[in-house]
Amino acid sequence: MLLQDYFADQLHQLRTFFDEPDCGAKLLAVDEQLISIVEKTLIKLDGLDDNPHVLHPTTTAFDDVTSYAIAVLNELFSDNEEQREALSKVGVEIPVPGEGDPITRLADYVQRFSDSWPPSEGHYIVILHPESVAVPEQFLDLAAALAGKTTPPIVKWIFFVDSDVVPDDFPDDHPILHLQRWEASSQEVQQEVVDQLESDELPPPDRLRLTSMAAGFAAGEGDMESTQLLHQETIRLSREQGDVPSEATAHYHLGNALLAEQQFDLAEGHLSQSAVLAVDCEMHSLVGMAMTHLGVCLHALERDDEAVAAFDAAAATFDGLGDLPAHARVYDVRALHALSKGDKEQAKIHWSHALSIFESIEPGPLDPVRDAGIEEFQEKLRQHCGGPDVEGAGP
Structure with a gap:
């Protein structure tokens, strides 16, 4: 099958899902080299005149179930508040988030939001497309839980993730999450x-x-x-x-x-x-x-x-973003430059500061990143500077 025919078939599957009243959740597992194509495909679909449905995307990173569910709920609520005037014109009421555990609150909010959704607006399709997934198993459990707590036909979910998040043995006939894989070799994509x-x-x-x-x-x-x-x-x-x-x-x-x-x-x-x-x-x-x-x-x-x-x-930019690993990498680059000039003492200061940044990462989902960073910079200090015995401080 030509790649363009393959994409046409995938697009047909998506549109069928949009229109199908009894199918409430789709799991999109997309190869990395195709992610940008699928993103643009969804944007294009949202703007088509013959697509009556409304797509509401979110890109919050998934670190753990609790923080993710809360963040997505806040994102949806904030987006809807910004569109309050337009939504009210078609009779949609924006509910106040309720009580309960984070998954229940998120599912309940989406369900109640859809209660006043007019049939003329098609389905309300929430797209959870996290920019990263720290714990794939937890994300898939969350997806199944959300899909199980909401009722089609108005509400639909699309869980859009890198194919690495979905194991090869994930069942094609999952009772709640309808799997659709977008796969193509890099050679096929390149030729296309x-x-x-x-x-x-x-x-x-x-x-x-x-x-x-x-x-x-x-x-x-x-x-x-x-x-x-x-x-x-x-x-x-x-x-x-x-x-x-x-x-x-x-x-x-x-x-x-x-x-x-x-x-x-x-x-x-x-x-x-x-x-x-x-x-x-x-x-x-x-x-x-x-x-x-x-x-x-x-x-x-x-x-x-x-x-x-x-x-x-x-460094100030990454610090302001709270991106501690990237912040530390700035000092790694500086240390490598100092080392290339033969200045081991300055390299030691920079690597020590990078080490202190990784050590400051709070225990949680970033533990593997934190531990790997600590090990890396301790080793660099041992190998090139005699050990990590300088107190980390900004140069």
Whole structure:
């Protein structure tokens, strides 16, 4: 089956689920390289004139059942409050979250929200698409519990996760969660991208998305010339379409490609532009990543004061986001640079600070990340600096 035919069949399955009155929950298990395609497919479906249903997506990361259920409930309630005026015009009443355990409260809220849902608006489809899943088994248990506590036809759930979250032996005939897998090899996807880019009738947004994907494939194959050209084309297309997030991301990837080729002057310009654009569209994590790599670039250009300022900005960004592992990585980069200059004492200070950041992570779902980080930086300190005996402190 051609990949485009495969996608058409998958799309048909989704639309059938939307329309089917007795099917209340679908588990979408999607290969990593297809996730962005499925995301855009759902967005496109939501905007089609012949789709009467309303899709309500959430992207809260799943760390544990309790915090996730509470966070999703708050997200849904906040979104609905923002749309209160529009919802009231079609007769929808926004309930106040009730009592009980977090799963019951979330399911009850969604069910009561749908009680006043007008038939003319189709089904109310809640999409839980966590940006990460710390404990797959718990997420699947949560999905089954939510589906079991709500009643179709008005309410439907889509649980949209990376295929790694769903075990291979997950039953196709699960009594509550109807499984749909989106699978394709990277070679199939790559060939499909190449074939589609050759078409003169490709819509501009699709050309932008596929060009960005092609750049990623070229980078994976080590074809740096094609990588740079495709990132440059992605930047051009992004500007034409006014897609600032895509342009910011493309500048970041091109800057890193140039950095890897030691084209530091060119890399500096793209990494700086990525950070500026990322600030404009509030892509805070990208700001931190761009500033970290900009610091590496500026050090290579022997502009050390500017490099330190870039690293400080990156660290402050990740600290503000509460992303402690990324915050620690900034100091890892600084330590590696210091070590390359033969300054073991400065490397020790930076690695000690990174270690202290990982040690500050509270016990909980991030325990594996915390423990791995502690072990990594203790080992780096032992191997290069004689041991982790310096009190962690910011430089």
